[in-house]
Amino acid sequence: MTAAIQVNAVEKSFGNVQIIRDLNLSVAKGERHAIIGPNGAGKSTTFNLISGHIKPTSGEIRLNGEVTSGLRPFEINRRGLSRSFQVTNVFARMTVWENVRCAVLWATGHRYAFWKNVDTLPEVKQRTAQILDDIHLSHRRDVPAGLLTYAEQRELEIGITIAGGASVIMLDEPTAGMSHAETERAVALIRRLTEGRTLVIVEHDMSVVFGLADRISVLVYGHIIASGTPEEIRGNPKVKEAYLGEEVD
Amino acid sequence: MSNAPTPSIAAAKQEPGGALSFYGVWLLGAIALVVLPLIFSSGGSLTSFSLIGIAIIFALSYNILLGQTGLLSFGHAVQYGLGGFLAVHVMNAVASHNWPIPLPVIPLAGGIGGMAFALLVGWVMTKRAGTVFAMISLGIGELVASSSLILRSVFGGESGITTDRTSLMPMFGWTFGPQIQVYYLIAFWVMVSAIAMYALTRTPLGRICNAVRDNPERVEFIGYDPHVVRYLAYMFAGFFAGIAGGLTAINFEIANSAYLGATQSGLVLFSAFIGGTAYFFGPILGAILVTYLQLGLTSVTSVWQLYFGVIFIGIVMFAPGGIAGILMKHRPLIRAGTLGTxxxxxxxxxxxxxxxxxxxxxxxxxxxxxxxxxxxxxxxxxxxxxxxxxxxxxxxxxxxxxxxxxxxxxxxxxxxxxxxxxxxxxxxxx
Known part of the structure; x- marks a missing residue:
């Protein structure tokens, strides 16, 4: 079975500085995969590489078996990968409803259509309403996204990410900056919304990681030092030494 | 999930009488266009109304770029002017060959002219937004404006190219000689263009234009290429600017290099910004005000441009949302009944x-x-x-x-x- 994401020997340098070195990662279809690692390990860079935000210096990335390294983000998105951002990245002046609807349009095949009334497309309407319902923002649908609370913006961020129906979802620190209660809510949300899809998540909160992930990869200095089930990672001496310390024990 | 709100498709907030007041506004606009010249029937006001109508189309077309897609253009008059020139050439060709094409169709030629140029240069121009786009638009504007003085066969040099709008076949007995007939021709195109441009904002492309304006980076991660979106927006803006240029050519029976220049590009930026780019109707208000001021002030003072500058600075500093922004700020107060405060x-x-x-x-x-x-x-x-x-x-x-x-x-x-x-x-x- 082809992996959802296959990263082979990817390197990334900015000038003389090598950020990612010999990165190898395999995420099976339907798996919930967490990437953890200390600050500056290259987690976000890894996300940016896989989603096409930046191009690898060398190496190859495959999405569902197809080579995607070198493609533009929207081309990768159209092939079934969608990502969220660590820093909230929504359409600030547009309403919550419009934010989600925009994310639904390409996937429902309306593309750059300038001959259709966007308000009368039943599938778009229904899917947008469903997503808003899923992320519990139906009651805020007419509020400009820029005026939402932080936690609401994070939920909208997830909503936009899943709206296109991508088979591979990548979430970059979805619970960063959230309170404990908000985090619990967000984790339940993520678990439910990524049901049946492949999930790759970067997260600092270890309770989230170990509660959610089927497999975990540990990234240190741009290199994955260990990959395995939560139990394996917990027991891995290299990981303990490099990153987890006593936190997990 | 116990506190999950119930599905809200049916509960979608609908303003009371929303549809009615929506069509009411458009109907009112149409009635105003028809009735105004009957009330103010002097030659001077007919000329003013004609120019205001053209300015409305031009400013709305500009707002496809600035307000809808977030593209600040300093050279929007290029498409307007080229539309005007093409319209003049088409009119002259139609007249000399006696083709059965009536005058009201001619603005379409202007639109095609504006769009064709956008098609040609737009792909390179819209690669990037922001300063890059603004600078290239300025450069293209200067390039075309100065070329128009050199390429005499096409642009007629300093004096421009003249035409005779009455030389085309009459339609329903209208020769379009009298200004009132030209006014109604313009009014017709104002209505058609305004409806078309509004409709454009309600399409998938129109919505994605807004998304590109707000956050082009994120647009790439929901499947869209912001470059393509900007390019399409640029072509539509060029099309309607060309219609406005074609109407100007019909109105003055001439097209000259002034149509293409930086002054014209500046005026349309003024109009859209003073009116307010965040709302569809903003540029309409701006176009009315700026054209009216332009016509009124020139007869009163020799330094009318100075006043434009002062007004523009005032709006930018104290009301960056323009007139429309000021008006719409009061909407919640009116609804809450606290405007009296x-x-x-x-x-x-x-x-x-x-x-x-x-x-x-x-x-x-x-x-x-x-x-x-x-x-x-x-x-x-x-x-x-x-x-x-x-x-x-x-x-x-x-x-x-x-x-x-x-x-x-x-x-x-x-x-x-x-x-x-x-x-x-x-x-x-x-």
Missing amino acids: VIPSYLVAAIPTLALALGIILTIETVARFSGGDAIKLLGIPFVATAPTTWAAAAVLVIGGFLVARITWRRVAEAWDRAATVARDRGYLA
């Missing part, structure tokens, strides 16, 4: 603000006419530019007006806070 403070603030404005006008006119010229007539009072009393009056108005205005505007802010708090409590303001 702020009106008195406005009236009080208006007095020193007007005094300040008069002082500025007096200062500008005094400086402008210092080295000779007629006396300045302001509110029927004659002022002599070289008289010390005039300078004193101007100083008192400016300084006094400014000091008092500051206090009264603070009062406005306080009244506004009270009104907004109530509106918020009543749920009309986020």
Whole structure:
């Protein structure tokens, strides 16, 4: 079975500085995969590489078996990968409803259509309403996204990410900056919304990681030092030494 | 998930009578276009209405770029002017070959001209937004404007290319010789273009244009190429600018290099910005005001451009949302019924603000006419530019007006806070 994401020997340098070195990662279809690692390990860079935000210096990335390294983000998105951002990245002046609807349009095949009334497309309407319902923002649908609370913006961020129906979802620190209660809510949300899809998540909160992930990869200095089930990672001496310390024990 | 709100498709917030008032506004606009020349039927007002109509189309087309897609263009007159030139050439060709094409179709040729040029240069121009786009648009604008003086066979050099709109076949007995017939031709195209441009904002492309304006980076991660979106927006803007240019060519029966220049590009930016780019109707207000001022001020003062500058700076500094922004800010207050709280403070603030404005006008006119010229007539009072009393009056108005205005505007802010708090409590303001 082809992996959802296959990263082979990817390197990334900015000038003389090598950020990612010999990165190898395999995420099976339907798996919930967490990437953890200390600050500056290259987690976000890894996300940016896989989603096409930046191009690898060398190496190859495959999405569902197809080579995607070198493609533009929207081309990768159209092939079934969608990502969220660590820093909230929504359409600030547009309403919550419009934010989600925009994310639904390409996937429902309306593309750059300038001959259709966007308000009368039943599938778009229904899917947008469903997503808003899923992320519990139906009651805020007419509020400009820029005026939402932080936690609401994070939920909208997830909503936009899943709206296109991508088979591979990548979430970059979805619970960063959230309170404990908000985090619990967000984790339940993520678990439910990524049901049946492949999930790759970067997260600092270890309770989230170990509660959610089927497999975990540990990234240190741009290199994955260990990959395995939560139990394996917990027991891995290299990981303990490099990153987890006593936190997990 | 116990506190999950119920699905809200049915509960979608609908303003009471939303559809009715929506179509009502359009109908009112159409009626106004038909009735206005019947009420104000002098030749002067017909000319003004015609120019305002054209300015409305032009400003709305500009807002496809600035307000909808977030593209600041300094060269929008290129598409407008090229549309005008193509319209003139098509009219002359139609007339000389006696083709059975009536005049009302000609603006379409202008539109195609504007769009064709956008098609040609747009892909390179729209690769990047922001400063890059603004600079390239400025460069292209200058390039085309100066080329138009060199390529005489196409642009007719300094004098431009003339045409005769009555030489085309008449339609329903209309020759389009009289200005009133030209006005109705323009009014027809204003209505058609405005509806088309509004409809464009309600399409998938129109919505994604807004998304590109807000956050082009994120657009790439929901499947869209922002470059393509900008390119398409640029072509639509070019099309409607070309229609406006075609109408201008019909109105003046000439196309010359001034149509393409930076002044024209600046005016349309003014119109859209002063009117307010965040709302569809903003540029309409801006186009009406700027054209009206332009026509009115030129006959009153020789330094009318200076006033444009002052108004523009004032809007940018104090009301960046433009006239539409100011109006729409009051909507929640009207709904909450608290507008009455702020009106008195406005009236009080208006007095020193007007005094300040008069002082500025007096200062500008005094400086402008210092080295000779007629006396300045302001509110029927004659002022002599070289008289010390005039300078004193101007100083008192400016300084006094400014000091008092500051206090009264603070009062406005306080009244506004009270009104907004109530509106918020009543749920009309986020």
